[in-house]
Amino acid sequence: MNNFTFSYPTKVYFGQGAAAQALQQELPKVGRTVMLAYGGGSVKKNGIYDQLKKLLLEAGKEVVDFSGIMPNPTYAKVQEGAKLAREHQVDFILAVGGGSVVDCCKVVSAQAMIEEDIWNMEYQSGKFPTAGISMGAVITASGTGAEMNSGAVITYEEKMWKGPIVGTCASFAVLDPDYTASVPPMQVLSGAFDTLSHAMETYLGTSDADNVSDDVALAIMRNTVVNMRRLLANINDMQARGNLMWDSAMAENGILKVGRLTDFQTHQIEHQLGAYTDCNHGQGLAVIHPAYYRHILKDAEAKFTRFAKEVFGKNTAQEGLDALTAFIKECGLPTKLSELASKVEITPEVLRKVADTCNLIQCNPRPLDREEVYQILCECM
Ligand code: NZQ
Ligand code: ZN
Numbered sequence: 001m002n003n004f005t006f007s008y009p010t011k012v013y014f015g016q017g018a019a020a021q022a023l024q025q026e027l028p029k030v031g032r033t034v035m036l037a038y039g040g041g042s043v044k045k046n047g048i049y050d051q052l053k054k055l056l057l058e059a060g061k062e063v064v065d066f067s068g069i070m071p072n073p074t075y076a077k078v079q080e081g082a083k084l085a086r087e088h089q090v091d092f093i094l095a096v097g098g099g100s101v102v103d104c105c106k107v108v109s110a111q112a113m114i115e116e117d118i119w120n121m122e123y124q125s126g127k128f129p130t131a132g133i134s135m136g137a138v139i140t141a142s143g144t145g146a147e148m149n150s151g152a153v154i155t156y157e158e159k160m161w162k163g164p165i166v167g168t169c170a171s172f173a174v175l176d177p178d179y180t181a182s183v184p185p186m187q188v189l190s191g192a193f194d195t196l197s198h199a200m201e202t203y204l205g206t207s208d209a210d211n212v213s214d215d216v217a218l219a220i221m222r223n224t225v226v227n228m229r230r231l232l233a234n235i236n237d238m239q240a241r242g243n244l245m246w247d248s249a250m251a252e253n254g255i256l257k258v259g260r261l262t263d264f265q266t267h268q269i270e271h272q273l274g275a276y277t278d279c280n281h282g283q284g285l286a287v288i289h290p291a292y293y294r295h296i297l298k299d300a301e302a303k304f305t306r307f308a309k310e311v312f313g314k315n316t317a318q319e320g321l322d323a324l325t326a327f328i329k330e331c332g333l334p335t336k337l338s339e340l341a342s343k344v345e346i347t348p349e350v351l352r353k354v355a356d357t358c359n360l361i362q363c364n365p366r367p368l369d370r371e372e373v374y375q376i377l378c379e380c381m
Contacts, residue, residue: 036094103144113129139173155275290328
């Protein structure tokens with residue numbers, strides 16, 4: 001076990017009615033002006049916006065809307081939100097949505113409190129925010145686990161870059177499975193696949209033997225697969241949605257990552273693919289994972305064998321990988337890049353740019369070079 005410091009800054013309110021309970025307890029602690037942040041309009045159609053706005057007004061808050069946060073939120077949108085927050089002297093941000101809304105708000109929160117451009121601050125000066133407008137997250141689409149960490153993933157369009165920016169961690173999160181009822185089935189499954197990916201990527205990093213993190217990661221993978229299968233049988237199985245919601249938070253709240261190195265190479269490739277294509281995150285991962293794992297199977301054979309046994313009930317590393325590949329198909333997730341919704345045609349030239357610009361992880365199972373990343377991407381075509 002490597003040295004670590006660990007704390008949980010986010011209080012979680014889970015279950016039916018959790019939003020009302022959370023807001024009644026948390027709103028008295030925050031100032032008068034609240035930014036209500038959301039995406040492209042699903043919250044208006046399903047009534048969540050009205051419910052939350054009513055609770056905010058009843059608590060005597062003045063509400064400033066910040067709307068239109070897109071999937072794969074852009075740096076320009078972050079700056080728009082930070083400007084709005086400064087102009088209205090926002091005291092508190094309530095982020096209502098999936099990973100995209102929560103991530104955008106994490107960086108809005110930090111950027112609004114600093115003069116310097118936050119990307120320059122983090123990537124050129126190597127400094128990270130120490131303060132931000134306090135925020136809460138109400139999850140309406142689960143999978144990323146963004147609600148319990150301070151890392152955001154932002155697309156900087158001018159730089160053709162999608163990557164992490166450290167922002168503010170939500171002080172509380174609302175996880176009500178009912179709030180996900182209207183999420184389209186493909187998003188439900190791709191979100192859940194993202195959770196599976198987070199646990200696999202953590203597990204395939206480096207840890208010492210008998211590290212509890214491996215055991216917990218495998219349990220989360222197994223539980224995610226079981227509950228995804230329940231949703232394949234009945235997409236409205238709200239108990240399964242709730243199980244997946246907690247799997248999602250558990251996989252990305254940091255508890256799996258303490259005291260070890262993680263892999264996350266698939267994420268690095270997918271994020272940069274997202275910079276060029278604006279593809280859906282979970283679907284991009286579903287396409288890339290099997291190809292990447294074919295490349296590193298022999299470098300982590302014992303781990304893949306354990307994964308095969310404990311997640312899919314198979315005997316060998318190869319059988320585990322085959323089972324994962326078959327599971328992706330069973331879920332109806334994309335298996336080829338051509339199946340991804342993309343803003344550009346995905347050509348070998350685009351893949352070369354992705355391979356040339358994605359982040360390369362320098363640890364186990366085995367570092368890749370850019371040529372191998374390009375090969376992996378070409379195998380996904
Ligand atoms: O914008 P609206 O209209 O709300 O529609 C959204 C969006 O189109 C829709 N949706 C959300 N809740 C809904 C709903 N539709 C109907 N009913 C509801 N209740 O779902 C669509 C996708 O939303 P989005 O937030 O983009 O999905 P997700 O939660 O998968 O987030 C993806 C983003 O998170 C980043 C990804 O890279 C991507 O940018 N990630 C963030 C991480 C983190 N901060 O820890 C970790 C992840 O690895 C990931 O990289
Ligand atoms: Zn992810």
